[in-house]
Amino acid sequence: xxxxxxxxxxxxxxxxxxxxxxxxxxxxxxxxxxxxxxxxxxxxxxxxxxxxxxxxxxxxxxxxxxxxxxxxxxxxxxxxxxxxxxxxxxxxxxxxxxxxxxxxxxxxxxxxxxxxxxxxxxxxxxxxxxxxxxxxxxxxxxxxxxxxxxxxxxxxxxxxxxxxxxxxxxxxxxxxxxxxxxxxxxxxxxxxxxxxxxxxxxxxxxxxxxxxxxxxxxxxxxxxxxxxxxxxxxxxxxxxxxxxxxxxxxxxxxxxxxxxxxxxxxxxxxxxxxxxxxxxxxxxxxxxxxxxxxxxxxxxxxxxxxxxxxxxxxxxx
Amino acid sequence: xxxxxxxxxxxxxxxxxxxxxxxxxxxxxxxxxxxxxxxxxxxxxxxxxxxxxxxxxxxxxxxxxxxxxxxxxxxxxxxxxxxxxxxxxxxxxxxxxxxxxxxxxxxxxxxxxxxxxxxxxxxxxxxxxxxxxxxxxxxxxxxxxxxxxxx
Amino acid sequence: xxxxxxxxxxxxxxxxxxxxxxxxxxxxxxxxxxxxxxxxxxxxxxxxxxxxxxxxxxxxxxxxxxxxxxxxxxxxxxxxxxxxxxxxxxxxxxxxxxxxxxxxxxxxxxxxxxxxxxxxxxxxxxxxxxxxxxxxxxxxxxxxxxxxxxxxxxxxxxxxxxxxxxxxxxxxxxxxxxxxxxxxxxxxxxxxxxxxxxxxxxxxxxxxxxxxxxxxxxxxxxxxxxxxxxxxxxxxxxxxxxxxxxxxxxxxxxxxxxxxxxxxxxxxxxxxxxxxxxxxxxxxxxxxxxxxxxxxxxxxxxxxxxxxxxxxxxxxxxxxxxxxxxxxxxxxxxxxxxxxxxxxxxxxxxxxxxxxxxxxxxxxxxxxxxxxxxxxxxxxxxxxxxxxxxxxxxxxxxxxxxxxxxxxxxxxxxxxxxxxxxxxxxxxxxxxxxxxxxxxxxxxxxxxxxxxxxxxxxxxxxxxxxxxxxxxxxxxxxxxxxxxxxxxxxxxxxxxxxxxx
Numbered sequence: 024x025x026x027x028x029x030x031x032x033x034x035x036x037x038x039x040x041x042x043x044x045x046x047x048x049x050x051x052x053x054x055x056x057x058x059x060x061x062x063x064x065x066x067x068x069x070x071x072x073x074x075x076x077x078x079x080x081x082x083x084x085x086x087x088x089x090x091x092x093x094x095x096x097x098x099x100x101x102x103x104x105x106x107x108x109x110x111x112x113x114x115x116x117x118x119x120x121x122x123x124x125x126x127x128x129x130x131x132x133x134x135x136x137x138x139x140x141x142x143x144x145x146x147x148x149x150x151x152x153x154x155x156x157x158x159x160x161x162x163x164x165x166x167x168x169x170x171x172x173x174x175x176x177x178x179x180x181x182x183x184x185x186x187x188x189x190x191x192x193x194x195x196x197x198x199x200x201x202x203x204x205x206x207x208x209x210x211x212x213x214x215x216x217x218x219x220x221x222x223x224x225x226x227x228x229x230x231x232x233x234x235x236x237x238x239x240x241x242x243x244x245x246x247x248x249x250x251x252x253x254x255x256x257x258x259x260x261x262x263x264x265x266x267x268x269x270x271x272x273x274x275x276x277x278x279x280x281x282x283x284x285x286x287x288x289x290x291x292x293x294x295x296x297x298x299x300x301x302x303x304x305x306x307x308x309x310x311x312x313x314x315x316x317x318x319x320x321x322x323x324x325x326x327x328x329x330x331x332x333x334x335x336x337x338x339x340x
Numbered sequence: 341x342x343x344x345x346x347x348x349x350x351x352x353x354x355x356x357x358x359x360x361x362x363x364x365x366x367x368x369x370x371x372x373x374x375x376x377x378x379x380x381x382x383x384x385x386x387x388x389x390x391x392x393x394x395x396x397x398x399x400x401x402x403x404x405x406x407x408x409x410x411x412x413x414x415x416x417x418x419x420x421x422x423x424x425x426x427x428x429x430x431x432x433x434x435x436x437x438x439x440x441x442x443x444x445x446x447x448x449x450x451x452x453x454x455x456x457x458x459x460x461x462x463x464x465x466x467x468x469x470x471x472x473x474x475x476x477x478x479x480x481x482x483x484x485x486x487x488x489x490x491x
Numbered sequence: 492x493x494x495x496x497x498x499x500x501x502x503x504x505x506x507x508x509x510x511x512x513x514x515x516x517x518x519x520x521x522x523x524x525x526x527x528x529x530x531x532x533x534x535x536x537x538x539x540x541x542x543x544x545x546x547x548x549x550x551x552x553x554x555x556x557x558x559x560x561x562x563x564x565x566x567x568x569x570x571x572x573x574x575x576x577x578x579x580x581x582x583x584x585x586x587x588x589x590x591x592x593x594x595x596x597x598x599x600x601x602x603x604x605x606x607x608x609x610x611x612x613x614x615x616x617x618x619x620x621x622x623x624x625x626x627x628x629x630x631x632x633x634x635x636x637x638x639x640x641x642x643x644x645x646x647x648x649x650x651x652x653x654x655x656x657x658x659x660x661x662x663x664x665x666x667x668x669x670x671x672x673x674x675x676x677x678x679x680x681x682x683x684x685x686x687x688x689x690x691x692x693x694x695x696x697x698x699x700x701x702x703x704x705x706x707x708x709x710x711x712x713x714x715x716x717x718x719x720x721x722x723x724x725x726x727x728x729x730x731x732x733x734x735x736x737x738x739x740x741x742x743x744x745x746x747x748x749x750x751x752x753x754x755x756x757x758x759x760x761x762x763x764x765x766x767x768x769x770x771x772x773x774x775x776x777x778x779x780x781x782x783x784x785x786x787x788x789x790x791x792x793x794x795x796x797x798x799x800x801x802x803x804x805x806x807x808x809x810x811x812x813x814x815x816x817x818x819x820x821x822x823x824x825x826x827x828x829x830x831x832x833x834x835x836x837x838x839x840x841x842x843x844x845x846x847x848x849x850x851x852x853x854x855x856x857x858x859x860x861x862x863x864x865x866x867x868x869x870x871x872x873x874x875x876x877x878x879x880x881x882x883x884x885x886x887x888x889x890x891x892x893x894x895x896x897x898x899x900x901x902x903x904x905x906x907x908x909x910x911x912x913x914x915x916x917x918x919x920x921x922x923x924x925x926x927x928x929x930x931x932x933x934x935x936x937x938x939x940x941x942x943x944x945x946x947x948x949x950x951x952x953x954x955x956x957x958x959x960x961x962x963x964x965x966x967x968x969x970x971x972x973x974x975x976x977x978x979x980x981x982x983x984x985x986x987x988x989x990x991x992x
Contacts, residue, residue, distance in 0.1 A: 060900075061538040062826020070542050070830065088539065089483075092900055094673075094687040101687070127678065129685065176949050182678040204948045207675045207941065210814035210835075211759065217813070220632030221949055230814075233836030307832040340678030354922055358660070365667075368682060376677045379940045383667040390660045397656070415713060422712045423914075426705075426889055430910065433893060434903050442893075446886040453712040455882040464883050472894065482536050482898060 048110050048283045049084040055273070056106075056114040058099025060092040064229070064309070065115045068144055068271055071303050075294035080286060095181070097124050104132035108276040110283035113140070118270035122327040123183040126334045134327055138279040139319040141291035142272030144304070145312040146227040147245035148189040149255065151238045153219045159239040161261040164223065165197045172200035178212040178224040181205055182339040183330075186225040189244060189267040191333050193225075196263045213238075227269050228252065229308045244268060251310060270326070271309075272319060288316050351398035355391040362387045418453070425449050437487030443469050495840075496618060499848035502547065503856070511548040512853050515555020516860045522556065523563020523575040524873045526704040527891035529696045530560035530576060532898050534823045538830055546831040546846050551853040553827050557820055558857040561763065561800045562606035562865050565792070566873050569598045573707050573888075577699050577819075577934075578763030578799035580927050581771040585784065585791030598792050600734045603865040605745060605793040609800035610858025612749040613756065617804040618851045622840075624757050624805070625812035630962045631758060633945035637957065638966040639758055640939035643765045645974050646772045647928050657924045665932020668693050672937075676944050688904040695819060697896055697905050698933055701912025704892050706920050709913075711885035731866035741793045744774045748794045752801025755817075757808050762818035763799045764934055768927070770798035776977065800861075804854040811835050811847060 055073065057066045066088065073086040080086075091099040100121050103114030116137070124130050152158045158167055168175040179186040182205050194201060204221055206212035209230045216224035217237050231240055232251050242258040243249060244267045258265045275287070294300045295313040304311045314322055362384040369377045369384070425445070432441040446465045455461065476482045502508065522533040533556050541549035564575030569586035582602065589598040616624070631639070647662050671682045672692030683689040748770035755766035774794035775784040784791050806817030807824070814835035816822035825835065833839060833846060840847055879887070896909045919926060943957075950956025958964060 060535060060823075060826055061542075062823075062828070062830045064829070066826075067830055067832070070539075090539065090901065092691075093902075094690040097690075098687050128680075173951055176951070181675050202948060202951055204945055205676055205678075206945065214629065214759070214809075214813045214815050215632050215945075218629035218632050220634075229834075233834050233838040236837060308834045350922055354918065365682065372674075372679050372681065373677050375944060376674045376679045376681065379936070380667065380670050380681060383663045383670070383936075386663045387660060387667070390656050390663070393656050394660070418713045419709065422709045422885075425712075426709075426910065426913075429889065430893065430903075430906055433906075438893070442890045446883065446890065449712065449886040449889070450880070450882040453882040453885065455880045460880075461883070464879070464887075468887055468890070472890075476536075476894070476898075480536055480540050483901065484894065484897060485903070 046282065047082070048280075048286055049080055049082055051111050053080075053084060053086045053111050053113060055086060055088050056099045056103050056112065057088055057090050058092065058094075058096030058115065058117075059090065061088075061090050065096070065117060065271055066090060067307050068304070068309055069115050069273075071307055071309075072143065072273070072294065072300075075297060075300045075303075076287075076290050079290040079293040079297075095120060095124070097121075097128070097130065101131050103274060103276060104136035106276045108138065108278040108280075110275060110279055110287065113273055113275050113287075116142075116272050116274040118142070118185075118272075118323060119188055119326040119330050120184050120269075122323060123188075123330045123334070125327075126330060127183050127338075127340060134323055136277050137274040138277055138284055139316060139323060140273045140275055140284070140287050141295075141316070142270050142314040142319045142322060143291075143295075143311060144271040144309045145245075145268050145314075146229050146271070146310050147243050147249065147266070147268040148185060148225055149228050149231050149243045150193070150241040150258075151213075151216060151224045151226060151231055152222070152241060153216055154237045154239060155219050156222075156239060158223070159241060161197075161242055161258065161263060164241055165199060167222070168197065168199040168201055173202045175199070175201045175223060176204050176221045177201045178204050178206055178216050178221040179226070180209045180212055181207065185227070185267060185269040187339065188330060188333055189265070190225050191337060192265050192267060193263075196265055228310055232308065249310060251305075270322070272314070284316075291315060349398040349402050351394050352402075355395035355398065358391045359388050362391075421452070425452070433485050435488070437490070438484035439469060439473060440487050442472070493619075495844040496848045496851070499845045500852060502845055503551075503849045503852040505547075507545070508547045508551050508849070508853070509856070511551035512555045512856050513860060513864070515552035516559040516857050516864050517555075518552075519556035519559020519561075520563035520566075520865055520873075521559075523560035523579070524566040525891050525895075526567050526571065526573040526575060526707070526888050527700055527893075527895035528575075529700075529895055530557055530564075530820045531694075531696055531823055532895050533560065534820065534827060536898050538823070538827050541827065542830050546833065547849050547853070549827060549831065550846070550850045551857075553824050554850065554853040555857045555860070557803050557824065558606075558610050558800060558854070558861060559865070560820075561610070561803055562603055562796065562861055563873075564799075565602040565606070565796055566599060569595055569602065569792070571707055573704050574699065576763070576799075577695050577930060578767050579795070580699075580703075580764055580930055581767035581795035582792055582799075584771060584795070584927075585786070585788045588785070588787035589789065589792070592787050594787065594789075597734065597789065600731055600866070601738060601741075601789050601792045602796045603731065603861060604735060604738055605741070605748075605796040606800040606865070607858050607861040608745050609749050609752055609797035610803055610861060611855060613753055613801045613804035614851065614855035614858050616753050617808055617854060618848070621808045621812060621851075622837075624808050628757050628759065628809045628813060628815075630960075632960075633942040633949060634957050635960060635962045635966065636758065637939055637942040637946055638963050638970070640935045640942065642966055642970045642973070643769065643931070643935050644939065645970050646765075646768050647931055648974065654923065654925075657922075658928055661919070661924050661926065662928035662932045665929035665934075666936030667932075668698060668929075669933045669936035669938070670940070676941065676948070686904070688900075688902065692937070693908065693933070694899060694905065695930075695933060696899060697908050698912055699930065700892050700896055701909040702916035702919070702926050702929060704888060705909065705913030706917040708885045708888040708892070709917060711881045711888070714881075731862065738789075738793070741790055743777070744790050744794050745797050747773060747777070748797035749801040752798035753805040755798075756802030756805030756821075757817060759809050759813075759815040759817060762806070762934065763802050763820070764930060766798040766802045767795040768931060770794045772973075776973075800858065804851070804858075807850075807854070811839060812837065 055069050057069045059065050069088045076086050077084045106112035125133050158164050209226045215221050240255045243255045244258050244265050366384050369380045429445045447461050522528045534553055564579030565582040568574040568579040568583035569590050572583050572587040574580045574583050586598045673680050673690045751770040752766040771794045775781050806821035810816040810821045810825050816825050896905045946956055
């Protein structure tokens with residue numbers, strides 16, 4: 024009882040203090056919580072973005088990355104959702120994973136728990152086959168997969184991620200049924216594929232670009248061809264209007280003071296416009312695309328709707 | 341060896357504990373799909389069967405007063421003392437911070453468990469805590485649970 | 492390609508890059524030698540710190556730590572029977588009995604020489620054969636990897652010294668612990684009790700530290716006579732160079748263990764402890780006095796230490812070429828590459844040859860440095876540290892356990908888990924349950940299960956997928972030979988004995 028009163032008082036004072044502090048934000052160290060270990064794709068993105076945020080927030084801002092790995096990022100994102108919305112705790116956010124977790128697992132957060140800042144990376148899915156395979160177009164792929172239901176074995180990373188949702192889309196669009204082989208990550212899935220142990224694989228573009236000699240990339244699930252692999256045709260070119268990808272961005276807890284939010288959005292926009300930033304992101308293998316604020320929130324809702332639809336039709340557990 | 345007749349063989353207690361734990365865990369595995377539950381069930385089943393073998397063996401050996409049985413504790417009081425100290429230390433680290441707790445724990449535990457020379461003790465504590473602080477805090481910027489006065 | 496190797500050399504010989512390797516090896520030995528701390532933890536702490544450093548300085552430190560820790564882990568394994576790394580478990584089999592007999596100093600000398608040789612062999616293989624060996628890795632799909640795990644498991648049979656019932660219980664416990672966490676194939680969670688921290692499974696370090704480091708710490712305090720805990724007073728401190736000629740007789744073991752270590756390294760996932768267990772077994776089987784093993788046979792230390800250093804550099808082969816690390820430490824090191832924007836794959840060798848090949852040189856230098864740094868300086872100073880009065884040593888180990896476990900993921904939960912395993916480990920020790928099968932069970936249990944199920948998925952339920960490739964058949968054959976040979980040999984020996992009464 025005492026404790027609740029105390030907490031309530033604390034929240035009230037910090038809220039008031041927050042309103043005042045918003046004008047000279049940032050005056051303290053900003054912590055970006057990353058739900059993965061140091062050296063993962065999301066971590067590298069956060070560390071690459073941090074110095075640009077510092078520069079464009081001004082005020083001698085310091086941005087530090089804090090890794091809270093575990094449960095495919097869920098521990099970290101839960102920490103962000105429940106943090107004080109004062110702009111000093113931000114976090115990385117992965118789609119559709121973070122939203123899919125609210126369906127297939129108990130989660131202490133939902134789509135409304137966040138203030139959406141900026142989605143920075145959009146890593147489109149690609150369909151790949153072993154270099155030794157003669158399947159190199161969608162036409163041949165669909166033909167092989169239609170032989171009998173389940174004839175095509177598909178290596179991908181975990182269930183309920185962007186790879187998986189994409190596969191469901193592909194099966195719907197091509198009217199085929201494939202055998203899912205969920206590896207414990209994209210790298211082992213890609214290795215099994217390169218060894219010819221599975222028929223095809225679904226990974227992200229950034230995971231394929233370094234292996235173009237050993238893999239056939241059948242198609243890329245983006246609206247346009249990518250600069251990272253300009254020879255790879257889109258799925259749309261081959262008659263299948265499917266786009267999908269893994270998204271990585273930044274969020275803050277819900278209820279961020281508007282002024283703070285605006286400052287952060289501006290900083291992200293300025294960082295994005297900085298050619299040095301673009302170069303830094305591409306050198307770490309991240310296909311960049313900026314989606315700011317409300318649009319990012321809509322994007323999240325879209326991804327959630329997609330995951331919900333698939334979860335209801337074909338639950339993966 | 342005096343309590344030989346009054347206390348059951350430690351293998352017997354261990355067997356019963358393992359069986360109880362395995363059965364409880366098996367109940368949890370009941371709701372999983374078949375392939376997911378297969379190996380856990382196999383392992384828990386194996387633990388139960390092996391425990392039964394161990395219990396029977398212990399009972400047979402118990403009938404024979406000549407066989408020696410393992411002593412579980414060198415000293416019961418000391419064992420529980422050490423456990424309490426470790427538990428208290430971990431709780432203290434979470435509550436009042438790593439460096440403070442460690443600076444108290446090392447001399448306190450050493451003193452309580454028989455090493456009572458103040459100067460070497462203070463020196464060892466200072467070198468250890470200082471060294472850790474230097475490497476983890478100053479050099480690597482690594483966060484250990486924060487001190488209560490610096491939060 | 493070999494031209495690129497030479498081109499990378501001058502850069503590596505720059506003073507900053509050399510210094511990084513020296514610092515890495517020294518810190519690696521420390522980290523390995525201090526019970527509770529591990530290479531996994533040291534490298535995960537180091538990675539964020541290296542962001543913004545020059546890549547070769549960062550990678551050199553990591554290569555040094557990896558090699559240093561693999562040897563350093565043998566110091567407490569020999570002196571206190573606390574393996575400093577998971578891979579040093581097999582080192583303690585013969586190392587600790589040697590220390591008890593007053594030959595601890597020699598055990599450490601054998602360990603340092605064997606570690607260095609294993610590391611050197613591994614680094615040379617990494618430098619010269621990385622691309623072809625990556626092709627070997629590709630031969631191993633889920634079915635083949637499943638059989639490798641079975642092969643590793645078969646060595647449990649030899650670890651069940653004495654009490655078979657208790658040995659099997661230990662193994663079953665280890666396998667069960669490996670199953671805790673999300674089942675990636677069905678998406679269901681197993682025995683996580685709703686805790687997110689358990690979803691990724693139990694970290695090997697948490698189990699190892701709980702089972703192996705906490706109970707001895709309790710023991711040091713339980714029996715607090717002001718005596719030397721470590722057999723360190725009986726350490727011979729003779730020069731390493733004068734000891735080497737006496738070890739040359741181990742050359743067969745060195746060679747065999749290096750090959751085993753390198754081979755296990757290029758396979759994804761199984762890691763250093765399996766290499767050490769396998770090679771200890773094989774060396775014992777080949778030995779003329781197998782009964783001495785486990786009671787202080789120096790060749791046992793040589794076998795284990797050669798193998799666990801021989802898989803350091805080779806574990807980087809699949810990591811660099813395919814993005815799949817061969818050991819748990821290599822997995823963390825992969826993060827160290829990624830943080831510098833170095834994406835694994837064939838492109839890496841073309842786009843950043845000076846870094847990739849430089850990194851390989853650093854592995855070689857780190858292994859060579861082991862003899863100089865580990866030989867006398869480190870070994871002697873650590874032997875002194877371990878001579879601290881028992882109560883202080885016990886208290887310090889408790890604090891180190893805390894740091895070592897907390898720093899891996901930065902959370903208290905892992906510390907609580909470690910305490911739980913500490914209690915279990917204490918009673919297992921007292922009731923004479925062997926601990927090595929638990930470690931092997933944890934490493935190989937889920938690994939085998941997951942690959943079996945993936946293979947069956949690929950075969951769409953048809954079990955013949957398990958023996959449809961030549962690679963699978965070869966491994967199955969090897970396993971049978973390893974399991975059946977001792978029995979056959981016994982039979983032959985019996986018959987001979989019967990013939991010559």
